Amino acid sequence: xxxxxxxxxxxxxxxxxxxxxxxxxxxxxxxxxxxxxxxxxxxxxxxxxxxxxxxxxxxxxxxxxxxxxxxxxxxxxxxxxxxxxxxxxxxxxxxxxxxxxxxxxxxxxxxxxxxxxxxxxxxxxxxxxxxxxxxxxxxxxxxxxxxxxxxxxxxxxxxxxxxxxxxxxxxxxxxxxxxxxxxxxxxxxxxxxxxxxxxxxxxxxxxxxxxxxxxxxxxxxxxxxxxxxxxxxxxxxxxxxxxxxxxxxxxxxxxxxxxxxxxxxxxxxxxxxxxxxxxxxxxxxxxxxxxxxxxxxxxxxxxxxxxxxxxxxxxxxxxxxxxxxxxxxxxxxxxxxxxxxxxxxxxxxxxxxxxxxxxxxxxxxxxxxxxxxxxx
Numbered sequence: 001x002x003x004x005x006x007x008x009x010x011x012x013x014x015x016x017x018x019x020x021x022x023x024x025x026x027x028x029x030x031x032x033x034x035x036x037x038x039x040x041x042x043x044x045x046x047x048x049x050x051x052x053x054x055x056x057x058x059x060x061x062x063x064x065x066x067x068x069x070x071x072x073x074x075x076x077x078x079x080x081x082x083x084x085x086x087x088x089x090x091x092x093x094x095x096x097x098x099x100x101x102x103x104x105x106x107x108x109x110x111x112x113x114x115x116x117x118x119x120x121x122x123x124x125x126x127x128x129x130x131x132x133x134x135x136x137x138x139x140x141x142x143x144x145x146x147x148x149x150x151x152x153x154x155x156x157x158x159x160x161x162x163x164x165x166x167x168x169x170x171x172x173x174x175x176x177x178x179x180x181x182x183x184x185x186x187x188x189x190x191x192x193x194x195x196x197x198x199x200x201x202x203x204x205x206x207x208x209x210x211x212x213x214x215x216x217x218x219x220x221x222x223x224x225x226x227x228x229x230x231x232x233x234x235x236x237x238x239x240x241x242x243x244x245x246x247x248x249x250x251x252x253x254x255x256x257x258x259x260x261x262x263x264x265x266x267x268x269x270x271x272x273x274x275x276x277x278x279x280x281x282x283x284x285x286x287x288x289x290x291x292x293x294x295x296x297x298x299x300x301x302x303x304x305x306x307x308x309x310x311x312x313x314x315x316x317x318x319x320x321x322x323x324x325x326x327x328x329x330x331x332x333x334x335x336x337x338x339x340x341x342x343x344x345x346x347x348x349x350x351x352x353x354x355x356x357x358x359x360x361x362x363x364x365x366x367x368x369x370x371x372x373x374x375x376x
Contacts, residue, residue: 229355
């Protein structure tokens, strides 16, 4: 019994040693990776060490900040005494900010269970949240500083391949940090304001394919992450907006058109005539907002085609909830891969997933064709 207890204690000690941050980590940059994205060195994404544990800002779980959606959400109670993390599967972890304790639904209390606040930013224990919500937690010491990596099922690169691929970016951030210290004495590194996706390794002897890309908007999901993913491979697309929700999409319409993409409409209604009327009404609204005409329409409808609209019918529509690997494989096997094809992406797909997929296709040698009114 004594030997068994000793073995258990040794195992626990080994686990803690793997999770705890070495003392030297506080003297260098601390990097955060979310799936295949290396986050910038900013107060909203940079981890810290506290009590031998790794803590991350609460905003590391905000897809609006990072472009990565783990399906984990957070918020404060009305009194401001509790910080709650939850997902749509019914899991909830609650941190008591007053007493420094934490509870989790259908689980043992998280360890550690405290929240740290520095300079107005709340930091939460990375390992406790990852373990409870099913994320993979990895910690490495690199030549540029410690690296924390949190992953879900959408990850493409292994840890070793990611570190190898991200080394140049980490070195750049490290050099910028040192230069800022030497020039001004400040300890705040200057880095890009948005996460930079790591380009996957190219696939050897991959067949070549030419793609026209479409992006389906819904008027609710922010388009920034998806448009950033397209920009990462210099691809232009037709961005389709619901014809009956354009009054809520004015900002997104300007964003898409301003970044060089074509604007299209998604018909509303059941009959061909109802769809045509929705497109005509939508076209008038777009003309008021953008001062340009709309010709692209999502789908295949003879009535719309006879009215002079360009019906854009995709050959492949990957699932918005698919992993990067699943979406990539579906596109790779799409069609004969000897001519052009149309792929309709969804704005709800995580930006880091789209970046990974498009970067990998680009590395394969695939071409992203620019849609035109005469070629689409």
